[in-house]
Amino acid sequence: MTLKEISRLLNASVINDSTDIEMDIQSACSADMMSTVMYYHSANSLLITSLTQPSVIRTAEMAGIKAIVFVLNKKPDANLIELAGLKNIPLLSTPFCMYTASGTLFEAGMPSCFGK
Amino acid sequence: MKLSDIVEKLSLEVKTCKAGLENEVKGAYVSDLLSDVMGNSKDGDVWVTLQTHYNIIAVAGLKNLAGIIIVGNRPVQDEILQKAESENVTILVTSLTAFETAGKLYQLLK
Amino acid sequence: MALDIDHPIEGSFQIIGGNFDTAGAASSQLKSKLVELNVNEDVIRHAAIATFEAEMNVIIYAAAGRLSYLITPTYIEIKIDDMGPGIKDIEQAMQEGYSTAPEWVRAMGWGAGMGLPNMKKNSDEFKVDSVVGEGTLIEMTLNFPE
Numbered sequence: 001m002t003l004k005e006i007s008r009l010l011n012a013s014v015i016n017d018s019t020d021i022e023m024d025i026q027s028a029c030s031a032d033m034m035s036t037v038m039y040y041h042s043a044n045s046l047l048i049t050s051l052t053q054p055s056v057i058r059t060a061e062m063a064g065i066k067a068i069v070f071v072l073n074k075k076p077d078a079n080l081i082e083l084a085g086l087k088n089i090p091l092l093s094t095p096f097c098m099y100t101a102s103g104t105l106f107e108a109g110m111p112s113c114f115g116k
Numbered sequence: 117m118k119l120s121d122i123v124e125k126l127s128l129e130v131k132t133c134k135a136g137l138e139n140e141v142k143g144a145y146v147s148d149l150l151s152d153v154m155g156n157s158k159d160g161d162v163w164v165t166l167q168t169h170y171n172i173i174a175v176a177g178l179k180n181l182a183g184i185i186i187v188g189n190r191p192v193q194d195e196i197l198q199k200a201e202s203e204n205v206t207i208l209v210t211s212l213t214a215f216e217t218a219g220k221l222y223q224l225l226k
Numbered sequence: 227m228a229l230d231i232d233h234p235i236e237g238s239f240q241i242i243g244g245n246f247d248t249a250g251a252a253s254s255q256l257k258s259k260l261v262e263l264n265v266n267e268d269v270i271r272h273a274a275i276a277t278f279e280a281e282m283n284v285i286i287y288a289a290a291g292r293l294s295y296l297i298t299p300t301y302i303e304i305k306i307d308d309m310g311p312g313i314k315d316i317e318q319a320m321q322e323g324y325s326t327a328p329e330w331v332r333a334m335g336w337g338a339g340m341g342l343p344n345m346k347k348n349s350d351e352f353k354v355d356s357v358v359g360e361g362t363l364i365e366m367t368l369n370f371p372e
Contacts, residue, residue, distance in 0.1 A: 030215040032148035033332075034282075035340035036166050038275045039347070040188060040213060048215070050152055051335045055282070058250025059335075062257065062274040072156070079247070097156065098146040099164070099218050103226075106219020113213065151333055168323045168339070169332065191323050 001025050001110055003067055003090055006046065009104050010094035012069060016081055019090040025066060029113040030102045034059040042113040048101050052076040057083045065089070071098045117141050117225060119183050119206060122162065126220055128185060128208040132197050136206030139182040144221045146214055150175050157181060164217050168192050176205045183207070187214045228299040229263060229370060238294035241284045243310070246334060249285045252293045253278040256304070263297065266371055273302060273368050276348040279341045280306040280364050286331050287311055288361065301369045304349075312358035320346070320354075 004021040007014060014021065027045040031037050034055060037047060043064040049056060052074050060068055067090040070076065075093055076084075084091050094101050106112075120137040123130060130137065142160030147153050148167045153175050157163060162182045165172065168190050176184050183206035186192060192207065200207045210217060237259070239252035257274040265273075277293065284291035288310025296303040313319045320342050327337025346352040349366035356362040 028215050029213065030146060030218060031166065032152070032335050033166060033338035033340075034335045035279065035338045035344055036148075036188065038279070039340055039344055043271075049335075050147065050149065053334060054247055055249045056335065058254065058278060061250070061254060062271070062278045064271055098214075099144050099222065102146060102215045102218035103222020106215065107223060110215075112216040112219070148335070148338075149333055150329070166338070167332075169325075171329075191321075193323065 001105075001108065003092070005108075006069070006105065006110075007092055009108055010069060010092070010096055010101055012092040012094040015070075015075065015091040015093055016085055018085070021090075023066065023090065025110070027111045027113040028102070028105055029065070030098050037065065038063045040113055045113045046105075046110075048098055048105075050074055050098060052080060054080050054083055056080070057087060057089060060089050061087050067092065069094055069101060071096060071101050119162065119208075122221065122224065123208060125224055126185075126210060126212070126217065128210050131192065131207040131209055132200040133204050133206040136183055136204065139206070141182045141225065144218065144225060145181075146218045154179065162221070164214055164221070166190050166214060168196060170196055170199065172196075173199045173203055173205050177203055181205075185210060185217055187212055187217050227266070227370065227372070229265065229297070231263065231297070231299055235259075235263070235297040236295065238292055241281055241291040241293060241306075241308070243285055243288045243290050243308075245285060249282060250278055253281050256293065256295055259295075259297070260302070265302070269302070269368055269370055272348040273304065276345045276366050276368070277304055277306070279344045280304075280366075282336055283341050283362075284308045284310065286327060286336060291361075299370075301350075301367055304366045304368075305363065307361060307363040309361045312360055312362055313354065313356040314358055316354050316356060
């Protein structure tokens, strides 16, 4: 599923400029605990989270997460946006909560990243 | 929909408080942050999380949640299960991820 | 495949405790180094995750610490030592889900009790030495695939 499609389904805004909205996303992971993102990671996935601090970008960088959707209309600060830009990680913000965002993408056929 | 229907449809394992399976589930909330759940979950929601900290029991009680689904086969310490049992909080576990659990609930509950 | 380098490469980074804003900077620099050296992608991801977890532990619990690495043609060795409170019961700390992190740390998405298990899972050799009141030393080795 492309980021463009994800952003349409989630009524999401794209936060950083120069985002490749045709980027293909192959799975999704919904979590706020960063260690579990790294534990259950799979490459080329989307992280759905409500946290907006820089360690979220670092987690994405280490775990090979391709893009991040912030739920509940959360918007990160300029430092985080800059860091995400340096690491080429697109950021989206959706008004949906994690449940609705996950449910909507699951229903549209998005696979989950690996379980244990 | 009753919590027992969700247990059956998602093949969840019931860890504590079987009596709670009669609870009516009005919605769902997915989060690993206690303050988020305290602020945003609603009465009768089933809570999907991989958080296994002691305080999840208090949060479920205070917010009158229908139950807690712990995802990703996360081990839950015995003392937490005992506390849940004594405070009548139903804990369910699954090997599904939070994303899949949310996805399946979304289709059942809408 | 062995790495095409003439000499082992060593380096180290300082880690300042308590600073969540720059958390991951040391691990990120090590990761860049591995990318530059053309290390196997899976090894890079495992090393990055293991190192980042160790770095986060320093940031959450210790006043300061140091990440040092040694890259040889066949393996990478990563050490993280800190001036922190130490770990009382290592066996307990290795259990998935066990954490002593305070609520404010959990509210930032850390302290799920998976740090040490994640380090072990992502390395080929893993060792923890800790003295309560003095600090903790973590040593991890990742071998490059044949």
